[in-house]
Amino acid sequence: MTMVENVRNGLLVGASPREGQGERDPWFLDPREILRTMRLRWFAVLVPVLLCLGLAAAWMHLNPPQYAASTQILIDPRGLQVVKDGLTPPDQASDASLLLVDSQLRVLTSDDVLGRVVDRFDLTQDPEFRGRETLIGALKALVARFAGRTESPAEPRLTALRILRDRVGGRRLERSFVLELGVTSEDREKAARLASGIAETYLARDAAIRSETTRRAGEAIEGRLAELREALRQAEDKAQAFRAKRNLVGTRSQLVSEQQLTQLSEQLGAARAKALEAGSRMRQVESVLAGGRFDSANEIVTNPTITALRGQLAGVERLRADAEETLGKRHPSYQAAVVQEKALRGAIEAEIRRIAAASRNDFEAAQASAKILASTLERRKTEALKVGDDFVQLRELERQVEASRAVYEAFLVRARELQEQQRLDTSASRIISVASPPEKRIGPPMPVVVVAALVAGTGLGLVGALGLELLAGRVRSRRRLEGHLGRTGLDALPRAPRKAVTLKADPSARGDGPYEVALARLRHRLAAAEPWVKPLVVLVTAGDDRLGKSGLACSLALSAVADRERVILVDADPKGLLTRDLGAAAPRTLADLLRARAPLSDALVTLPSGLRVLPRPSDLPRDLAGIFAEALLRSDADLVVVDLGLVGGDVVTERLIAEERIPTLLLAVSARRGRVAAVDRALKAIGPSRRPRVVVTEADVRE
Known part of the structure; x- marks a missing residue:
């Protein structure tokens, strides 16, 4: 696109925009200016590059290659349900379980476990765990020597423990009960051995602690058995002496007098019910004698004699009716039928009277029996009130005996269970990923360190050169x-x-x-x-x-x-x-x-x-x-x-x-x-x- 610019004395065709047509970026953001500055200030760029390379070389020399090996341990809070009642109850998945797993992570990296690993692998004789003399340490020792202060040398085991603690790290994997343990060392095989050794030592130590805890609990319970046995014997003797002194006879739950009162109450109820039933039957029979219907009294209806007489009476009534209709009332057959009918009705009435007399006798006998039982019950109640206070005290003594017996039996059973549980490993924790020698070292490779040092040195040199250029104002x-x-x-x-x-x-x-x-x-x-x-x-x-x-x-x-x-x-x-x-x-x-x-x-x-x-x-x-x-x-x-x-x-x-x-x-x-x-x-x-x-x-x- 051709541009035309107006000037004071003419036109310039094809000219480019001049002034006031937009702001430019600062010169130090222009790549060409940066390259020009690097050419002019090459020494200022070279010095930081050499310094960074020197620092990288010193860092690689002072920090030998480290290798990290890791192992994974599953911490199952539930444990194994070997026995019904374990020393520690099985836990379910909850926030408390996560806290338990986090606590086990602290135990895994504790000095107790790491100290046993130091002794197991004899790390005090390992040069890597003896502690190297550093430049800062040498300077401190020199200053202390000039100041006249001498420090006693550190114990080799504590030094090895401190170095091992610094090289051990653990964490709980997210949303799981798995602990990951990592150990760094200058040797691949050693890192794997230490990681496996720490995990095995932790599991062995955990099992030993569980067994020791169970043993101490069992000993504590057995120490209490003698006291509980003596307390039970004394409670039983006291209850028996009180029973003999007060002449209280009966079972543990009820005295003989209480049993008699219960039986008399039941018999009195049955006698009164029987009297009521006999009176009802008697009144029904008497109502029939007074002119009532035969079927109103069950006793009469179900009597076989009356049933037979009523059957004969029905037959005689049919004969009388036939004779009256065919022969007339003056006929001897009719008269004989009437005589038989009267005789049968008299027999039925006599049988009803006998049933009524029998019902009256049963009613009177039931009333007499109920009166006798009621008087006996009143007499037994009076006797029971006399021994009530003694029986209350006896029951209190018996409750004390039962409580002492229950505690003693529970402790005795628990002591026997704990003795057997000492030989059982109920832990479900296990190693789920065995440590293996790592292939790569920790940190960036040496070429990466050198390249990073070059980049950092170049960047610092470039910034320094640009700064010098800004200060120079050229x-x-x-x-x-x-x-x-x-x-x-x-x-x-x-x-x-x-x-x-x-x-x-x-x-x-x-x-x-x-x-x-x-x-x-x-x-x-x-x-x-x-x-x-x-x-x-x-x-x-x-x-x-x-x-x-x-x-x-x-x-x-x-x-x-x-x-x-x-x-x-x-x-x-x-x-x-x-x-x-x-x-x-x-x-x-x-x-x-x-x-x-x-x-x-x-x-x-x-x-x-x-x-x-x-x-x-x-x-x-x-x-x-x-x-x-x-x-x-x-x-x-x-x-x-x-x-x-x-x-x-x-x-x-x-x-x-x-x-x-x-x-x-x-x-x-x-x-x-x-x-x-x-x-x-x-x-x-x-x-x-x-x-x-x-x-x-x-x-x-x-x-």
């Missing part, structure tokens, strides 16, 4: 200066050849190198900015690079001479670097020439190349600075290049910089020697009303 490149000033598109010149910046150089021998091309481009830009100004006066100054400024002025003049332009090079620098290079004096002093308003050509020195040079006068009065500017603008040259002094160096330089009739002002900044602070001071001194064109010299042509 310009270094056009891009860095553009980022600092917030202006893009600064002019830049590569490093000039040695013979290209001297007045004695032959312009016709100049080639088309990068420096010459950049000079021609700069000169054409200056001419395009002021196309109708003749002569074009270019002021060249700098903030701190005097040599680069003079070289830029000389190179611009020689480049224009090579293009066959009329050029005047004015040396207005108080140091007179171009005048010393010229080696010739002006035919007329500049002060006399300016006072006489004579042409500027009367004080010029013409070189064989055609370049005309105005040497630095020995003294130029300040009141002639304005006339000097007019003389420059009235010259007959196409291009006038004025080599000023440093900004703020002398009054003539400041007067010419402030001259509004001379619009073109170049501020030379050396990428190698220039400082950003000097550029800021120069721009501040020039002021915002005058905007110089910044030219970066000795820049990198690859930018």
Whole structure:
């Protein structure tokens, strides 16, 4: 996409955006600037790299390779249900079980278990567990020796235990009852042996503790058996003596008098029920005698004699009815039937009377029996009340006997169970993953350590180099200066050849190198900015690079001479670097020439190349600075290049910089020697009303 930029005196087609078109990132974030800084500050980068490599080598030497072996142990809180009642009840999965497993983890890594492992594997004779002499330890010992304090040597077993404790680690696997134990050592096989040894020692120690606990509990119970046996005997003797003294006869649960009262109560109830039943039967029979119906009394209905008589009476009544209907009432058959009917009814009534008499006798006998039982029960109650208080005391004594007997029997059974449980291992804990020699060492491999040291050293060196660059405040490149000033598109010149910046150089021998091309481009830009100004006066100054400024002025003049332009090079620098290079004096002093308003050509020195040079006068009065500017603008040259002094160096330089009739002002900044602070001071001194064109010299042509 073609872009068109409006400039003061024309149009530039295909130009790129210049100023105020977006902010740039800081220069130290630019990869090219970082590479440039590394090239310039290579020593600052190399020192941290070597230091980190040295630290890595020292670390690998002081820390021999370590290998970690691990084993896994299942801690089952429930245990084995070998007997019905164990010393410790079986636990179910709960938060308390997790706390129990965590407690067993502490036991697994306790000094009790680790100390037995130290003795089992004789770690006091192992060089790895004797403790190595470190630099810090040696220094402490030396200081203590000079201070007159001597410490007794540490016990080898405690030293081995401390080292083993530091190399052992355990944890409970998440959402499980599994403990994972890890041991580190300098030897693969040793790490596996120690891990297995600790696990086996823990399980053996756990079984031994369980057996010892069971044994102590059994001994404690057996020690109480004699006391409980004597207490039971005394309680039984006391209860028996009280029974004999009070003449209390009966079973453990009930006296004989209480048994009799119960039996009499039951018999009295049965007698009264029998009397009631007999009275009911008697009244039913008497109601039949009084004229009631036969079937109203069950006793009469179910009597076989009455049933037979009633059957005969029914037959005789049928005969009488037949005789009355067929023969009449006067017939002997009818009369005989009537006599038989009366006889049968009399027999039935006599049988009913007999049943009534029998019922009355049963009722009276039942009443008499109930009265006798009631009187007997009252007499027994009176006797029972007399022994009630004694029986209460007897029952209390018997309860004491039963309690003593129950405790004694429970202790006796428990003592026998514990004696047998000492020989049983009820633990369900076991090793579920046997430790094996590890294949890889702990930590990163040596190549990784070396690479990490290189990366860390390079990073530290790069940060240090960038920090030194920030502190130095050098310009270094056009891009860095553009980022600092917030202006893009600064002019830049590569490093000039040695013979290209001297007045004695032959312009016709100049080639088309990068420096010459950049000079021609700069000169054409200056001419395009002021196309109708003749002569074009270019002021060249700098903030701190005097040599680069003079070289830029000389190179611009020689480049224009090579293009066959009329050029005047004015040396207005108080140091007179171009005048010393010229080696010739002006035919007329500049002060006399300016006072006489004579042409500027009367004080010029013409070189064989055609370049005309105005040497630095020995003294130029300040009141002639304005006339000097007019003389420059009235010259007959196409291009006038004025080599000023440093900004703020002398009054003539400041007067010419402030001259509004001379619009073109170049501020030379050396990428190698220039400082950003000097550029800021120069721009501040020039002021915002005058905007110089910044030219970066000795820049990198690859930018």
